[in-house]
Amino acid sequence: MHFSRISGPLLGLLSITSASPAHLQARDLTSFINTERAISLQGVKDNIGPDGAKVPGAGAGFVVASPSRVDPPYFYTWTRDSALTMKMIVDEFLFGKTELQPYIEDYIHAQAVLQTVANPSGTFLPAGLGLGEPKYQVDGTRFNGAWGRPQRDGPALRALTLITYSNYLIKNGQSKKAREIIWPIISNDLSYVGQYWNSTGFDLWEEVQGSSFFTVQNQHRALAEGAQLAKSLRVTCTGCDQAPEVLCFLQTFWNGEFIVSNINVNNGRTGLDGNSILGPISVFDIDAYCDSPTFQPCNSKSLSNFKALIDSFRTAYTINAGIPANKGVAVGRYTEDIYQGGNPWYLITTAAAEFLYDAVAQWKARHVLYVDSTSLAFFKDLYPSVTIRQYNSGNANSPFAQIMNAVTAYADSFVEIAQKYTPADGSLAEQFDRNTGAPLSAEDLTWSYAAFVTMAERRAGQYPPTWNTRRITPAPATCSGTSTPGSYVPATAAGAPNVTTSCQINIIFNVNASTYFGENIYVSGSSADLGEWEFGNAIPLGAGGYTAERPLWSVSTYLEAGKEVMYRYVREQNCGQAPVVESVNRTLVVPACEGAAVTREDAWTGPVGTSGNC
DSSP: OOOOOOOHHHHHHHHHHHHOHHHHHHHHHHHHHHHHHHHHHHHHHTTBTTTOTTOTTOOTTOBOSOSOOSSSOOOSEEHHHHHHHHHHHHHHHHTTOGGGHHHHHHHHHHHHHHTTOOBTTBOSTTTOGGGGOOEEOTTSOBOOSOOOOOOSSHHHHHHHHHHHHHHHHHHTTOHHHIIIIIHHHHHHHHHHHHHHTTSOEEOTTSOOEEEEHHHHHHHHHHHHHHHHHHHHHTOOOTTGGGHHHHHHHHGGGBOSSSBOSEESOOOSOOSOOTHHHHHHHHSOOTTOOTTOTTTOTTSHHHHHHHHHHHHHHHTTSGGGTTOOTTSOOOOBSOTTOOGGGTOBBHHHHHHHHHHHHHHHHHHHHHTEEEEOTTTHHHHHHHOTTOOSEEEEOOSTTSHHHHHHHHHHHHHHHHHHHHHHTSOTTOOOOSEEOTTTOOEESSSSOHHHHHHHHHHHHHHTTOOOOOOOGGGSOOOOSSOOOOOOOOOOOOOGGGTOOOOOOOOEEEEEEEEEOOOOTTOEEEEEESSGGGTTTOGGGSEEOBOTTOOSSOOEEEEEEEEETTOEEEEEEEEEOSTTOOOEEOSOOEEEEOOOTTOOOEEEEEEOOSOOOOOOOO
């Protein structure tokens, strides 16, 4: 058989096709990522008011979690989701997409106003309690339904987003704008973090009341980076002095094998949770040392935790069956999850890839990898000949380079899982089915899109600016449960209303009320703070402390000093049933100004509710 001579370019193509299928696979994955990255960025923009194509009625600068209005109803704006999304937008802006700046400017104004909105978590003044409210209506008005509140990650994440943008402004000769318009918003959030970091709250999944690794990790970064920004702007950061104590507390989540994602709670779980990889990628610093106590992705403890978490999902879902230990799998929140059937999430699966891309970038930036007894098992899956030692960067065939390639391939394999279960149109829901891989739960989830973009950034070698982890104040030798009283002032220069407050007193309403699943308790009363007997404006209580022994519903709020208030508790029924109201009216005399906080210990009196079994 005779073959004619083949020219150079075609010869190269044949060589690649016949000799390097892995190269073709990587090229195909890269093509998918580039296409999906553009789709995801547009998906985010479609969910931001006022012009988002899928969120009519959303106010300017408000990020809507999903267009989904029923089953599940996600047509709200969450402080946490919004901040994570806008941090991606800010990073994309820094990477050259200057057309995104109007989204950032709208967000600044929206958040300045939102900080002052009174809500079920409390008011902005005098003590900043309202900043812990997790979600609002898409026009920025209060959401008054029962919910897991407070959530203390939102203020920290919002501060981090605005700090990143402020640092850009400073570098571009706009320090005055950063100081006068944006810093007041940041200052309120940092005050909240410094005052309440040592108080329990609900985790990012809005289910567990306790202390969350993800929350504490971001609280530390916010205070540490906030202190640096305050120094640059020559302003005072109230609360930033707590950063070393928060860093000290952060170390207590490590149990010797993995990160226990929620502590100060006993919920029967192992503690392995996707929030322990979402946290490290949120505080990722390309300039960090891997032994930094901030739990960077390249940290040995973070790697050990990563292996433990991912391994827990290898047998959790049918779609993960048969996948070897050196390949990525579909990843969910935690293996005990039952929400919507307990499935893998797109955003956590791509976050696993981002975590690994981050770690590789950090090792390459340091030109060295230290494998120790804590991280050894992680590396064994990927590079079986690995030993406990120091690996220095070298040529393309050095053990260091081979390990970097192995970890990068491992990261790619998580993206391949996401690719496999992403619909042809590129739309990303919240979850995909554990048995079939079909998308389910909320459609067009903003956080899913944002997470894909940040993963794609890291794979492309795009990293956000350092936050100077090398120069953070170290943690004390012994942790202390301290706090710093916050200073809260409306950010009027950014558009916040100049809200004021009369003298108010902290009132804690505790009521023992046995309830069925789906039933909620509110407190309604004669004062404006308690809704003036309108159930739609009553204050929802939380069941975070509810046990069979003590069916406690509780809320901490502020009422105007020196007033006599009448109140009663109301049961919100499921299935559209009418509320059930207590058979008694209670009376409370709020102490005069400067009086001590008051705790009301009540027990439900009167008829009880019955489930509608819908």
